[in-house]
Amino acid sequence: MKKEYSSFGKYVAEKRISKGIALREMARLLGFSAPFWSDVEKGRANPPKYDKLLIVADILGLTAVEKTHMFDLAGNDRNTIAPDIKEYILHNSHVTTVFRSAIDLGVSANDWDRFIKDLRQRKV
Numbered sequence: 001m002k003k004e005y006s007s008f009g010k011y012v013a014e015k016r017i018s019k020g021i022a023l024r025e026m027a028r029l030l031g032f033s034a035p036f037w038s039d040v041e042k043g044r045a046n047p048p049k050y051d052k053l054l055i056v057a058d059i060l061g062l063t064a065v066e067k068t069h070m071f072d073l074a075g076n077d078r079n080t081i082a083p084d085i086k087e088y089i090l091h092n093s094h095v096t097t098v099f100r101s102a103i104d105l106g107v108s109a110n111d112w113d114r115f116i117k118d119l120r121q122r123k124v
Contacts, residue, residue, distance in 0.1 A: 005073060007076075008073040009077070010043075012040075019061065030056065031052075046077060056070070071084040
């Protein structure tokens with residue numbers, strides 16, 4: 001069974017500890033102070049920005065699924081969308097057009113499911 005995490009900080013702290021990386025070393029590798037990184041892990045400071053999150057994922061050797069989960073938790077902690085999604089939207093203007101069209105057309109959950117299924121079939 002997959003373990004659920006309530007916050008970005010708890011997630012990265014557990015991953016860091018499981019890799020045998022000390023908090024001070026993690027902070028150093030990220031270019032942060034140890035007190036700041038401790039605050040991030042304890043939920044007293046927001047998760048870092050996207051570029052640093054990529055470094056976190058690399059340091060921790062996260063799989064694609066784990067990295068996606070980390071991004072989702074970072075977005076949740078910041079009360080916004082996941083940073084990887086935000087970056088993708090910012091660098092792909094067609095995404096905004098797709099979302100606006102979906103809103104205008106009243107696209108349903110079933111429509112989205114069919115759209116995603118079609119995209120996945122095209123990639124095979």
